[in-house]
Each structure stands twice: as structure tokens, then as C-alpha cells.
Amino acid sequence: MVDFLNLVRNENMKMFRAPRLFVMLGIVIGLIFVVSIIWFSYDYGSLTSDMWEVTLVETSVLFWVVTIFAVIAASGTVAEEFSSGTIKLLLIRPWSRSKILMSKYIASLLFALFMTLVFLLAALLINWILFDLIGNAQSSAGSGFGSALVGGGEESDAALITRYYLLTFLNTVMTVTISFMLSTIFRSNVLAIAMALFIEIVLNNLLQLLQLFDKKWIDYLIFVHLNLTKYAGGNVSATDGMTLGFSLSVLAVYYVVFIALTWYIFNKRDVAS
Amino acid sequence: MQQSIVRMLDVTKRIGGRTLIDRLSLDVPNGEVFGFLGPNGAGKTTTIRMMVGLMSITSGDILIDGHSIAKDFEKAIRHVGAIVENPEMYKYLTGYENLIHFARMIPGITAHRVKEVVALVGLEARIHDKVKTYSLGMRQRLGVAQAILHKPKLLILDEPTNGLDPAGIRELRDYLRRLAKNEGVAVFVSSHLLSEMELMCDRVAIIQNGRLIDVRTVHQSKAAAEANAKILVEVDNRQGAAEVLAAMGQQTAEDADGYIVIHGDKERAAEINAALVNAGIKVYGIRAEVKSLEDQFLEMTGGERIG
Ligand SMILES: Nc1ncnc2c1ncn2[C@@H]1O[C@H](COP(=O)(O)OP(=O)(O)OP(=O)(O)O)[C@@H](O)[C@H]1O
Ligand SMILES: [Mg+2]
Numbered sequence: 316m317v318d319f320l321n322l323v324r325n326e327n328m329k330m331f332r333a334p335r336l337f338v339m340l341g342i343v344i345g346l347i348f349v350v351s352i353i354w355f356s357y358d359y360g361s362l363t364s365d366m367w368e369v370t371l372v373e374t375s376v377l378f379w380v381v382t383i384f385a386v387i388a389a390s391g392t393v394a395e396e397f398s399s400g401t402i403k404l405l406l407i408r409p410w411s412r413s414k415i416l417m418s419k420y421i422a423s424l425l426f427a428l429f430m431t432l433v434f435l436l437a438a439l440l441i442n443w444i445l446f447d448l449i450g451n452a453q454s455s456a457g458s459g460f461g462s463a464l465v466g467g468g469e470e471s472d473a474a475l476i477t478r479y480y481l482l483t484f485l486n487t488v489m490t491v492t493i494s495f496m497l498s499t500i501f502r503s504n505v506l507a508i509a510m511a512l513f514i515e516i517v518l519n520n521l522l523q524l525l526q527l528f529d530k531k532w533i534d535y536l537i538f539v540h541l542n543l544t545k546y547a548g549g550n551v552s553a554t555d556g557m558t559l560g561f562s563l564s565v566l567a568v569y570y571v572v573f574i575a576l577t578w579y580i581f582n583k584r585d586v587a588s
Numbered sequence: 589m590q591q592s593i594v595r596m597l598d599v600t601k602r603i604g605g606r607t608l609i610d611r612l613s614l615d616v617p618n619g620e621v622f623g624f625l626g627p628n629g630a631g632k633t634t635t636i637r638m639m640v641g642l643m644s645i646t647s648g649d650i651l652i653d654g655h656s657i658a659k660d661f662e663k664a665i666r667h668v669g670a671i672v673e674n675p676e677m678y679k680y681l682t683g684y685e686n687l688i689h690f691a692r693m694i695p696g697i698t699a700h701r702v703k704e705v706v707a708l709v710g711l712e713a714r715i716h717d718k719v720k721t722y723s724l725g726m727r728q729r730l731g732v733a734q735a736i737l738h739k740p741k742l743l744i745l746d747e748p749t750n751g752l753d754p755a756g757i758r759e760l761r762d763y764l765r766r767l768a769k770n771e772g773v774a775v776f777v778s779s780h781l782l783s784e785m786e787l788m789c790d791r792v793a794i795i796q797n798g799r800l801i802d803v804r805t806v807h808q809s810k811a812a813a814e815a816n817a818k819i820l821v822e823v824d825n826r827q828g829a830a831e832v833l834a835a836m837g838q839q840t841a842e843d844a845d846g847y848i849v850i851h852g853d854k855e856r857a858a859e860i861n862a863a864l865v866n867a868g869i870k871v872y873g874i875r876a877e878v879k880s881l882e883d884q885f886l887e888m889t890g891g892e893r894i895g
Binding site: 318321322324325328329332399400401403404406407408409410411585586587 | 603634637640641642643644661662663665666668670672673674676677678679680681685689690692693694695734
């Protein structure tokens, strides 16, 4: 077990590497900072917003940056080993290919989690300083301010944000898993990232239009379920009437298939490059 | 009985209808430096890829230390260190970080061992620099370092001298010989640098088009060496010289450049020279030549034609 953790440590060392990590952190924190400053300067004087509300809105419009960075890291972890040829040195150690791949997958999820937490904490901190310390907004985690935004009930803002982040993170896990699979299949960074983003941004939005058609099979497409934040306000979506349980079940089936395919291909493949 | 560290049993590799390796069978005993020789595209790298489990084996099997690389990978690979083709490392990490990375993958490699290996390959001065700043030869050394970190029983090196300077080649050669002799490590080394192989290996296998052509011992017996030695003589009067030599009971031939070719070694060359001079024939030049492994190799594979 300790030995296996060493594999994860290795993957972390490669994934959390400078200067890439600092560029990503800079962009995430910078974006939050800029949006908060702009919001604050419009709001200053009348101050109708508090830190929870701003954080929630920023998450809904900026979080795709975290997803993209998580996708870049996840697809790089397999594809880069192939493109640089280091895969040959990695696979000739006394570890099965399944375990090597597992260490990479775990590192990918850790990276996604890390970026998610950075986003959340940076947003809370920056908005607390701007709106509470400087602007004296007197926000309280129990104000229920953000609930109106997502159509929720009487939850506190802290509870709402927690729930929102859990759902968002699940979405990110799915996207990371898809790009991890694509980079294992194509062994190409660019292709995996491009396809994952295409699915995430284009298909995800376009195919939601499909729901306008009243066909049963549409409910089983993965794209309909990738955006789980529609359940932030409650277990039944206000927009389409689906339930969180149903969405999670559909995603779980896709997840198992993706993981099985990824591992099967990685184990089977001849390494000749 | 000496145990074989590598046993290849009718190893065949087919990709898309092409047979890259055709029923290759080889045995490498513990502690032997074994050369794997072949022209470009002969299948050396393909064979090595199968030996370390990077490629599947279409039929046949490879046993390393008695374990099948296909069925019992983790046990078989445990005592193998290898460089497959170019020594590609993580360029964005330092040489040291690269070594730590691979050291972590095998239990029992201490920081002290890592240091020792760095010293052994002579990289102390640059080990904390990023690998992207390394020259090809330095990368090659780092490649050797990662391969020997865990003191493998079998070292597999695919063209390891590629990119090394003469001093580096010599060091590597001496080091490999020492490893084999003192620590009983078997070294499986591929190359098309034939002169290299002669200096380094105990035995050499020659493959072409995926087939084993021959396995031979490098340090030939005296009789075999004599059979491959010849003397080239340049004279003013070939006719007269041939008569003198015939009188000595010596068979002669003539090559394309007009030299008289005689089978025999250095001693014989001196005798022939004396006889010719006594008979009043001018000898412009005389030299003894041993057919090198290289000549034999080229003869066998018909030059460096690919395919
Ligand atoms: N993945 C592959 N798919 C199909 N054919 C391949 C593949 N890899 C190698 N080959 C073919 O297999 C043959 C042997 O290649 P290999 O790389 O083993 O040669 P080699 O002996 O290492 O040559 P070199 O001295 O140039 O390194 C070549 O004809 C090559 O074209
Ligand atoms: Mg080769």
C-alpha cells in the first residue's frame, strides 16, 4: 500500500509541476479577482451583494476554467508519457499496467480536487475582503441570499455553496474521466483536450436543446446529465423535472463503461513509439 | 549447471500480417555479456520490447529468471533494468528527480544508492539540472543510471553507445564487463556497431529480417582465427612470385586490386617475404589481415541493406 502511494506521489510530482501549476493558479485567482473587483466597483455605495452571493455567481460563470485545467492535467498524464517516450521507462517496473494507470487516475482526481478547492477558497477570501471587510456587507452564512439565484428553498448560503460545489465537482470528475479515457485511446494530448472541451462546452449545451423533443432515449444521453448544478436548488430539477437520483444512475453507468474501456485499452496496447 | 537468465522459446511477433520476429530462440546465461547484432530494421528493438513486456508476444514465450514475461510480468521484470531505444526522461524534472521517480517504484532503493549510481555514471556536476539542458550523452548516462539503480540481474540496453563520446563508450564498456564479471549481471546489448560488440561481448547473436542467423563466441579459437587470417602481398612480378610460392607449397589467389592473397598468419608472412626477396622479386608491400567480426557480419547479412 505504501508502495502504491509512491506511484501516486510520482504522478503528483509530474502533475503539480512548475511553472505550469503557477500559471494555472495565477489564471484562476486572477480571474476571480478581476470579476470581484469589477462587481465591487459597480456595487460600491449601495452594496446589495454579499460574499456568498458573489462567490456563487462567480462559480457558475468561471468554474469552467477549473474544469479545463483539470482536463489538461488529466489528459497530459497519459498522453505525455507516450509522446515523450517515457512510458517505456514507466512500464518496465514491477507494477502491473492497471496499477500504473490507477495511480495516474488518482493523481488526476487529486489535481481536480485541488484546483476546485483553490477556486472556492480564493473566491471566498477575495469576496470576504472586498465585500465584508471593505464594503461592510455584514454577510452571514445563514442569510439565504443565494438561494433565490438557484431556485432553492430555505437553505443557508454555506449549505447551498457546499451542495453546489459537490455537484459541480461530480461534473468535473465525469469530464476528467472522459478526457482520461480519450487520451488513453488516442495517446494525444491535444486531441483529448479538444474532444473533452467539445463535449463539455458544445455538445453539453447543444444537446440540451434535444430535450425539447419528447423522445425517451434522449433522457439516457450523457450530455443531458453532465450539468448537475440544475439540482443545486433541490433533488428535482426545476427546468426539466428530472431527479438527481436518475441523473446519477445514468452517469454511473457511463462511468463504469468509460473506466472499463480505459483500463482494457491501456492493458492491451503494444507500446511501440 | 549454469542457469539461464533469459530464455527465448520460439518467439514470434506478427503485426498486421507482417512477421517481424520469426521463431527466435536464444539462451543467455547469468553473467554473460551478450551482443544482439543486426542491420537496421532487423528486429532488435522489437525483440527487446517483447523482453520487457512493452509488446505482446504473438507466439512463443520469454522467460526471465524462470518467470514468463507474458504471464508473470511483475516477477519477471523485477530483476531487469533496461533502456529501450533512446533514453527518454522527464525533461521538465532534474536528473536527480528522474532517478528518485524510478527509485520510488522499487522498494529498497536508498538515497545513498541513488548517489552512488550518480557517481558511477559521472553525472554529479549536472544531476540537479533539468534534463532538458542535458546533451545526448548525458541523457544516455542518466538512462544507464536508472537502469542499474535496483542492481538488476539482467541489464538490457538498446544501442547504449549511441551519443556517447569515445571516453564515455570506453567507460561504459569497462563498466559493463565489470558488472558481468564481479556481480554476475547478465548484459543483453543490441548494436550495429560491430567493432563495439567485439570488444564488449562474450557471445554475439546475429539477426536479420527477424530471423536468427548465427550465435558465435567473440574470442575465437586459435584455429578459427587462423582460418580467417590472410596475407596480402604486392610485388613487381606477380608471375615470378606465384612460382616461388608454388615451390613453397603455398596456394595463392589474386584479388581485384592486384594483390596476391595467401591464407596464413603473421609468421607465415615473414617466411614468404624472405623467400620472395631471395628469389630477387621486389616486394612493395606485405600485410597480414584478420577478418574481423565486422567482415564476417557483412558477408553474412549481405551488407547493410535494409529489409
Ligand atoms: N509498431 C510496428 N508496426 C509495424 N511494424 C513495425 C513496428 N515496429 C517496428 N516495425 C518493423 O519491424 C522491423 C524491425 O524493427 P526494429 O525497430 O525492431 O529494428 P531494429 O533492429 O531495432 O533496427 P535499428 O537498428 O534501426 O534500431 C522493421 O521492419 C520495422 O519497420
Ligand atoms: Mg532499434
